[in-house]
């Protein structure tokens with residue numbers, strides 16, 4: 682073989698085999714980052730080279746471009762195949778989880794203290810039916826708000842049912858962050874931090890975010906009972922049902938942690954109607 686033919690053959694092998702590592706990567710990670718225009722232009726190019734090789738009877742040009750055509754076709758097929766069929770692991774999501782009314786059961790204590798201080802008989806069903814603001818007389822609104830500012834209010838809250846187990850499951854596939862709008866009650870930092878350390882040791886301090894406006898969060902998912910946090914949030918908001926939001930219509934709502942898992946692990950995206958949220962609340966024991 683002449684030097685010229687050797688160099689030509691080596692070049693043909695290199696440019697043709699170059700697609701093999703790409704195919705391996707496609708099988709592992711899917712083809713989201715690969716562009717169809719590039720693939721089809723490349724395919725057109727190698728097909729034209731193949732025709733050219735046939736016309737001039739150049740063996741190296743023919744076999745190199747025939748193999749390249751085959752490999753590029755495989756690339757296009759793999760890119761077009763849904764990731765699940767490739768056995769690709771789902772994307773690791775960054776999930777931000779609110780505290781109060783999502784993992785920490787603050788409302789029953791809040792309601793109980795309010796009834797104790799004012800002599801009222803407000804129930805969570807009343808709040809779910811009429812809304813929080815309409816359920817509390819104007820002259821008692823400040824009293825209600827002040828309760829969360831009482832020293833130690835957040836220290837001994839009960840854990841929302843199913844939240845520990847659900848976050849343990851989710852943390853195996855996704856990155857969990859706790860995001861609390863703790864600036865609403867700045868004195869709550871220590872109590873909330875201690876509470877998380879006690880009940881959610883799987884969340885390291887580096888993944889606890891005490892903030893003001895949550896739209897600053899760079900997360901894929903935010904699970905929160907306050908829909909106002911979803912307004913400028915760039916990811917997907919899941920409204921976690923609480924008495925004060927039971928009558929709201931939300932694109933994506935979870936009445937409990939089982940439903941959060943259905944959304945995040947099974948891909949349920951159908952919205953739960955607000956009336957179902959109120960019904961779900963009424964099935965829980967009333968604490969007032």
Ligand SMILES: [Mg+2]
Nearest residue numbers: 779781782906
């Ligand atoms: Mg909350």
